[in-house]
Amino acid sequence: MKQLIAAFLLLFLAISATVLASPSAVRFAHLDTNMDGSISFVEAKQDKELLRQFTDLDEDNDEMISKAEFENFKP
Ligand SMILES: [Ca+2]
Ligand SMILES: [Ca+2]
Numbered sequence: 707m708k709q710l711i712a713a714f715l716l717l718f719l720a721i722s723a724t725v726l727a728s729p730s731a732v733r734f735a736h737l738d739t740n741m742d743g744s745i746s747f748v749e750a751k752q753d754k755e756l757l758r759q760f761t762d763l764d765e766d767n768d769e770m771i772s773k774a775e776f777e778n779f780k781p
Contacts, residue, residue: 730776730777730779731773733776734773734776737749737750737752737753737756739752743772743773744770744771744772744773745770745771745776746769746770746771747760747769750771753781755781756771756779756781759779759780763775763776763778763779765778
């Protein structure tokens with residue numbers, strides 16, 4: 707029974723870690739309106755600060771902010 711409770715607790719922790727995620731992951735998902743996994747220039751227009759930093763964040767210059775590139779976003 708103790709093992710079951712421990713397993714449940716671990717599962718619960720894993721789920722809450724995913725749900726709470728980092729605020730940046732939530733923000734990214736919110737900005738990625740077409741959900742293609744990256745933020746285009748048009749999508750970035752929803753956030754003034756992101757738009758301002760767009761070229762700095764776009765390290766590979768593909769005119770899209772990938773999830774990895776978004777990690778560097780400091781609002
Ligand atoms: Ca997108
Ligand atoms: Ca990019």
